[in-house]
Each structure stands twice: as structure tokens, then as C-alpha cells.
Amino acid sequence: MKKIILLALALVLSACSAGAGTEFDGNLSRWEDANIPHYRYTLFISCFCVFSDEMPLTIEVKNGEVVSMTRSDGTAIAPTDNFTEIYQPYLTMNRLFLKLEADLTGEADNVTVTYDPVYGFPSNVSIDYIIEAIDDEISYQVSNFEVLE
Numbered sequence: 001m002k003k004i005i006l007l008a009l010a011l012v013l014s015a016c017s018a019g020a021g022t023e024f025d026g027n028l029s030r031w032e033d034a035n036i037p038h039y040r041y042t043l044f045i046s047c048f049c050v051f052s053d054e055m056p057l058t059i060e061v062k063n064g065e066v067v068s069m070t071r072s073d074g075t076a077i078a079p080t081d082n083f084t085e086i087y088q089p090y091l092t093m094n095r096l097f098l099k100l101e102a103d104l105t106g107e108a109d110n111v112t113v114t115y116d117p118v119y120g121f122p123s124n125v126s127i128d129y130i131i132e133a134i135d136d137e138i139s140y141q142v143s144n145f146e147v148l149e
Contacts, residue, residue, distance in 0.1 A: 030120030
């Protein structure tokens, strides 16, 4: 009888851990199935960072490439801008998913994410890389998403 209980408990626990990636995978599939080649969104990155006054950014993406990126004041951000390299993981939905996957699979101690209910992209993410550290937290919000033609 103990073996049956232990086996049942092992199956339940393995089902729980297998389901941990389901929300991410399901939303990634939703995004991929939407097959949106051209879109625009607003990105707000919140952290203890020197570029905070540039937020939010408006980003336009076509066929997986950034077409344009502007600061909150409407000025364009050139590819050679000092902060462009820092923004790279957040500049397309595919990159957002890659960044989120890395954080969910061990790069961060704590990750909280909300996904867009229609297209599945991560719309609100809070990350604490080291729980006991100060000023290592970052969050980002995606809003004003629109499909362009």
C-alpha cells in the first residue's frame, strides 16, 4: 500500500513540475500561431538604471527586425545609441520570450509574469535576480500593442 501511495505522490509531483513551463510554452505558441510580421508596442523598463528618463520606448518591428525605436519625448534612438545594447533583449517579442525563458530557467531567483490574453506575449514581467541583493530588480511592461500592415 505504501508503494502505491508513494507512486501516486511521485506522479502528482512530476505532473506539477511538468506543468511549470506550460504557461510559458502555451503563450509562446499563441504568439507564434498569431504569425504577426509587423507590429508596434510601448515598452517601459523599470529599474535602478541611468536610462529611466527615456522610458517608455515606442518600438516598431517588421519581419523580426526593429524598424524604429523612439524615446518618451519622441526622438529616435539610433542603433549606435549608448543604451541600444542594453535594450536589445526587449526589442522584439521573440527576444522578450528568449529573455523571459532564460530568467525562468535559472538566471533569476524570482520571476513574476503576466501574458497578453489575446496574443500571448509577456505584458508585465518583474524579475529579482538575487533575492537578498538590493537594486538588482528589473521589471518591464509591454502596452499599446498594435498589429500593423
